[in-house]
Amino acid sequence: MGKTRSAPTLNDVAKAAGVSTATVSRCLNSPEQVIEQTRRRVMQAVESLGYTPNFAARVMAANRSFTIGAIIPTMDNAIFARGLQEFQDQLRESGYTLLVSSSAYDPEVEREQIRTLVARGADGLLLIGHERDADIYEYLERHQVPSLVAWSYDPDAKRPSVGFSNKDAMGELARTVIAAGHRRIAMISGKTKGNDRAQNRVEGVRQAMSQSNLDADALTLIETTYEIDKGAEAFRQLMALTPRPTVVMCGNDVLAAGALCEARRLGIKVPEQVSVTGFDDIELAEIVSPALTTVHVPHREMGRKAARELTAMVEGKSEGHSICINTRLVSRHSLAEPDCHTSQ
Amino acid sequence: MGKTRSAPTLNDVAKAAGVSTATVSRCLNSPEQVIEQTRRRVMQAVESLGYTPNFAARVMAANRSFTIGAIIPTMDNAIFARGLQEFQDQLRESGYTLLVSSSAYDPEVEREQIRTLVARGADGLLLIGHERDADIYEYLERHQVPSLVAWSYDPDAKRPSVGFSNKDAMGELARTVIAAGHRRIAMISGKTKGNDRAQNRVEGVRQAMSQSNLDADALTLIETTYEIDKGAEAFRQLMALTPRPTVVMCGNDVLAAGALCEARRLGIKVPEQVSVTGFDDIELAEIVSPALTTVHVPHREMGRKAARELTAMVEGKSEGHSICINTRLVSRHSLAEPDCHTSQ
DNA sequence: ACTCTATTTGTAAGCGCTTACATCAATAAT
């Protein structure tokens, strides 16, 4: 019976409503330009045909996609989830759609995904951390795609960022640790290569040590990927050391959770025998026992502000300002004074 | 100084290489059709210009996007993360890109996102659970976009699915609970409205009770959203009951983690005074203490198989087969026999 | 030498939409 019914186009709607495609397009994009009566007729045709605009065609014609891309290092844990959720919600309110990919902490994958997102017509990009090859930034410039860095704050960087100072935040925690009396400090960090956040966190600990007249080089440091069992493994290694560190500062809550698990397995009491700290204050931090002393990062606030700034940039209302978010220490039960018997 | 340097197009590449746009296109899409020498010249032009194909144009011309869309209920926790990660990895291997949105468990948002993804030219869609309005499926059919349901398995459904029987899986756990001697069973379920997985899990518990000659209506049931503190709140309510349930079966590990937290706050010992069970076996389950007795869902396997099946459907190599994944009980420490003093 | 086939490349017609510009009608200003 004639041709297969397939997805209706603008043209079909125009015919059904007895107007030109231009009018239909206007009804959809700037309704105020169309007189009420016509608009109703058109909208009705849209409804009854079940018309959905073809996005690719729209992007191509308008050179605008109302899409924002975000590339995060991983979806595997909750570190980025909460901030991103808020980012998305905020974008949606402004009429943008969020496209997310994850790079698995691999710069090459990230580069490819940036190209993909740009090729897809993303109006703007959210990236995590500053550190990446210069040619990527050039590429973005050439394609005139504004980008915003999040989860990091660096007023000196050429690129705008909304985030916090990883160094200061971790430094504050480290000072608290030192003030509690710890001298033998160990750290389980995420891989620092290509990850300025991880670098700055280590830096923060080192600086705090120096400021307290401790030898920053004496920091026992293990670098590993951000996985629970890697945290556990690193913790085991640290506990095998003599003398044992009295505190293990972890690069994030995930690693700290792994450390805590391993402590339980090893029969080492936290915080009586060793203290453990985290970073991020994701839900996990409160769930583990003992609950983690950690740095609270206001992820939602960051997501919201990033969305606002990035849309402003996309719409040409801002050339990109950096925004600093305040973190705050949250003391729970995984940090205590070192045990006198082992600490001296 | 001439016009601003902007993103190069196929045409620019063609000129630079001294060939037609068709040849360039072929170099990119079916290199075997182009003779070595020409290809090298073209590829060099591509390189030196830093050309990236415009995706929208390509989609429009080819009516094919090599993009798969997935709409998951939430990114807020790890329930879907792992399976999705594998899904994405597998897709990438086959040359597809994954686009993810989250619907916040809201059917209206989901509907909108399905339209968005289809409008964006997704070649196929991954959806979670079977239950949604018929018109959505019609819409997908009209646009000829194959869809696959995951995290659920129903051989009777008209739509193909790859997943597991939520009912049987939870039923098995419930039988174990009952076999351990529990009679006063409570359950904290996710909202069952529009969520067949939640429904089936409740159903599984009820069926197991009936089979053991317990009154299925006696199941104390609290429905709540899948958030840690909601789990905690529900648990508190349950503990206020007299007589107290001896076991609290949770709709997933997130709720169970909340329950465990609250138990600690209330000074109720798990599993000595109350047992708690989870579902999914996400990382969380092993981290909390006591570690959760739960149902292990092979998320990666599911993600992988879903990717394979969906790409086959997209490429017309399959009309959509349902695939059943096996779950398995994992006994850890949150389930024990009920305390004699309180259980009878 | 001549046709036939296979291989490589070019030509050009869209894909479905937006938007600058043209057109037309209706109202206001003279």
Place this chain on the structure above:
DNA sequence: ATTATTGATGTAAGCGCTTACAAATAGAGT
């Protein structure tokens, strides 16, 4: 009544790519 102004709609030119088809070239078969 005539012209200017405003507002609503139509016309048609692309946006950057793919691909059916045509053309050109080269080798094989006779």
